[in-house]
Amino acid sequence: MSAAAAPxxxxxxxxxxxxxxxxxxxxxxxxxxxxxxxxxxLGAWSLVLLLVGLPAAxxxxxxxxxxxxxxRLAMRGRVVLADGRLPAAVAALTVLLGLVxxxxxxxx
Numbered sequence: 001m002s003a004a005a006a007p008x009x010x011x012x013x014x015x016x017x018x019x020x021x022x023x024x025x026x027x028x029x030x031x032x033x034x035x036x037x038x039x040x041x042l043g044a045w046s047l048v049l050l051l052v053g054l055p056a057a058x059x060x061x062x063x064x065x066x067x068x069x070x071x072r073l074a075m076r077g078r079v080v081l082a083d084g085r086l087p088a089a090v091a092a093l094t095v096l097l098g099l100v101x102x103x104x105x106x107x108x
Contacts, residue, residue: 013071020064023090027057030097038104049100056093060086 031053038046063086 013068013075016071017064017068020067020086021061024057024061024064027060027090027093027097028054031057031093034097034100034104038100041104041107042100045103046100049096053093053096056089056096060089060093063089 031049034053035046035050038049067086
């Protein structure tokens with residue numbers, strides 16, 4: 001493969017970073033929508049979702065940007081890639097959203 005036909009350096013990490021950004025923004029929206037739906041039914045307990053969920057979703061966005069920078073350096077052999085904290089945080093936040101929605105359904 002010639003140098004002209006090779007994909008540009010960083011295309012894969014950039015696509016992954018964009019996917020993580022979309023995931024973080026979707027989590028932000030999900031937290032706000034869940035708060036709006038559950039506030040009349042669950043009251044102050046739904047504010048816990050806002051106080052925990054929104055900063056966690058913002059952290060996912062920041063961590064995705066850092067992970068992108070590390071992935072670009074790793075492609076050049078300078079850094080080892082990050083651990084699995086980012087996927088674990090997304091999974092935990094998704095479980096939290098699910099638990100709040102289950103509580104909402106049971107209270108209605």
